[in-house]
Amino acid sequence: MPSEKEEDPMKNVTFAEGKKFGDWKIGQVLDEGGFGKVYIATNIHDPNKVAALKAESNEIEGGSAIKLEAMILNRLNEGGPAPHIPIVYQCAKRKLYCYMVMTLLGKNLRKLKSTNMVVNNGFSRGTWSRIGIQCLYALKFVHDNGFIHRDIKPQNFLLGHEKDLERARIVHILDFGLARPFATFFVREKKWIPRKARGTAEFRGTLRYTSPNVHLRKEQGRGDDVWSLLYVLIELNGGKALPWQTDSQRERVEQMKLNLPSRVVMSNMPQCMDKVMPHLETLDYYQRPDYYLVFKALWQVMENEKVTPSSKYDWETETPDKSIPPAAWENPAGTFFQSDPLGINGPPTPAEAALTTEKSGKKQKKK
Incomplete structure (x- = not known):
């Protein structure tokens, strides 16, 4: 009580x-x-601005x-x-x-999934593949600015508001309450330096979607966010559930995540997605995930389903407005997903680690 x-x-x-x-x-x-x-x-000075x-x-x-x-x-x-x-x-x-x-945004992916009339409690492959690319774009953008989200789930991705034509078909990432900086840009050194991983870290995230590393109390890196996104996409795949979908007992969920082979977890996913989870299993906290690999796999799902970025989503009843210019994620070359502005793929040197510790100490004193 x-x-x-x-x-x-x-x-x-x-x-x-x-x-x-x-x-x-x-x-x-x-x-x-x-x-x-x-x-x-509503804006007091401009009632049209909501x-x-x-x-x-x-x-x-x-x-x-x-x-x-x-x-x-x-x-x-x-x-x-x-x-x-x-x-x-x-x-x-x-x-x-x-x-x-x-x-002002629209419905989140969880609500859209539960009310979908095309596929019961999920999305068609043509829809979730495009949603997945957008979520991956948002996630990489967050990572490229030095943050880990640490709570990736369907509720934290929202479509734009239906009356906001430029954002209506765009997926937005939200709820940074559990986010953590993992890298800092140092102007004098002209480079991004990673924050040193802690020996153990507390459980952070939502049980159903956290990566296996979270259950092992490891520090969460970029790969863990992508892993959570993959679990989200497995759940969105035509209503097919994760193996632990209905289980809220942490120990049982943990055992399944740590012991089930990737081919079992991915058994209902398109074959072109097969390399994604084995890749994530190779990463440590510092290593950059291959966003382009994930992007190409999702784009392949799109092509297999014969949909384009401008095709209707499951929830849309009218043909999308063609006057709206293409969004950045729609580039089939995936240039954004190949870019690496941080250049981080390993731990900081002792000198770099000292810099991040010094900066953190100054912040503590300010508080």
Whole structure:
């Protein structure tokens, strides 16, 4: 039975319709969960400008993660609006709660999956292959800016809002509450330097989608995010379940992940995807995953299904608007997936490790 203290957090984020937050005024609740609520918000100066206001109580265990999430989203959009990344318009901390106003998005992949009329509780291969490429693009973009997401699941990928024509068919990555920096760019050295892996790390993520490494209490790297994405795609594949789909007992799920051969876990997936999991099994925390290998496998699924990026998705009833220019992920050459701006594929040298430790120490003093 929840204690009174555990019930309080939702009270802190229950606001009256019309309440103002800076330049924004909130309307109805769009979504709510254990940590907070999401409201629709309208700009006071421009009623045509709508957004989402996400509020979290400061009384939840560990405090609100909104400050961290806003920082990461702002960093990702530093060079201008980035593909697959929502924009933060406003962010603030109050005594009882934190909030941020951001891009209004549409349904997440979990909701789209559960209401799909084409395939029961899943997507057709022509749909999930394209969704997979978009998710992979978003994930690589996050990695290329020095962060690991650590909570990849269908709920954390959202389509753009249906009335936002430029974003409506774009998958966005969200919920950076468990994210962790794994590399820092040092201006003087003109290079990215990885954060040294801890000897053991706590379990972080959602049980169904965490990689085997998380169960072994290893530090999560880029490959672990990609591994989680692969589990998501297995689940989305025409309603075919993961072997541990209905099991919530951590020890049993752990044993299956650690002991089932990849061919068993991938048994319902297209043959062209066969090399992905064996590749992920070879990676350690520092090594860069072969995003291009995954991209090519997903593109092959698309081609096998005779779909193009502009083909209708399972949930679409009308032909997509051809006046919208192609998105970056639609490039069949996969140039983005071959690029490696970080140049990290191994541990830092002792001198590099000293730099990251020094920088971390300065941050601790500032706090």
